[in-house]
Amino acid sequence: EDKVVQSPLSLVVHEGDTVTLNCSYEVTNFRSLLWYKQEKKAPTFLFMLTSSGIEKKSGRLSSILDKKELSSILNITATQTGDSAIYLCAGDLSGNTGKLIFGQGTTLQVKP
Amino acid sequence: SAVISQKPSRDICQRGTSLTIQCQVDSQVTMMFWYRQQPGQSLTLIATANQGSEATYESGFVIDKFPISRPNLTFSTLTVSNMSPEDSSIYLCSVGAGITGELFFGEGSRLTVL
Numbered sequence: 001e002d003k004v005v006q007s008p009l010s011l012v013v014h015e016g017d018t019v020t021l022n023c024s025y026e027v028t029n030f031r032s033l034l035w036y037k038q039e040k041k042a043p044t045f046l047f048m049l050t051s052s053g054i055e056k057k058s059g060r061l062s063s064i065l066d067k068k069e070l071s072s073i074l075n076i077t078a079t080q081t082g083d084s085a086i087y088l089c090a091g092d093l094s095g096n097t098g099k100l101i102f103g104q105g106t107t108l109q110v111k112p
Numbered sequence: 113s114a115v116i117s118q119k120p121s122r123d124i125c126q127r128g129t130s131l132t133i134q135c136q137v138d139s140q141v142t143m144m145f146w147y148r149q150q151p152g153q154s155l156t157l158i159a160t161a162n163q164g165s166e167a168t169y170e171s172g173f174v175i176d177k178f179p180i181s182r183p184n185l186t187f188s189t190l191t192v193s194n195m196s197p198e199d200s201s202i203y204l205c206s207v208g209a210g211i212t213g214e215l216f217f218g219e220g221s222r223l224t225v226l
Contacts, residue, residue: 040220
């Protein structure tokens, strides 16, 4: 059975800290892994990773995929209170874009 | 990225009633997807809606409970039928970005069933 597991499930840090969120997957016909940030209702897209070892970066956020270990990490440096959100990891199955298997999410709280 | 509008944004419903959620996209898309997010849970795919054909449902979801319409390439509806408190969730419409593989979500519809 396909599954995506995230850790930790929740995390509390202070502004300025660096955090690493983990995602592991067991997905047949794996095509890509996606990261989303969910603050209210709609998840907003962060990264899509298809190739192992190539870091994707956007400002203070970066992510990398390890296909050998079937895992990915999302790093956030110099965290701000606005980074407080649920971070979702999802595996894309069979190249059928849109059919994603989501992890449970990591709830990040950044305190001032 | 696509602009996806959902209505209603939120609603409080009585047990046994049905509610239809609308999803409008600002561009033509082949496939539209409906996800559910129960309280404290992650997102689960309900079904894939293709224009001109019946929706494809995931395991655990059936057409009688979640009928879907897809009358054209920019619009879809999801009905939650005969609601019970267990149907209290956020329902999200999404579309893919085509070849790049990204998936974009509407703002979501938060349903509370009393």
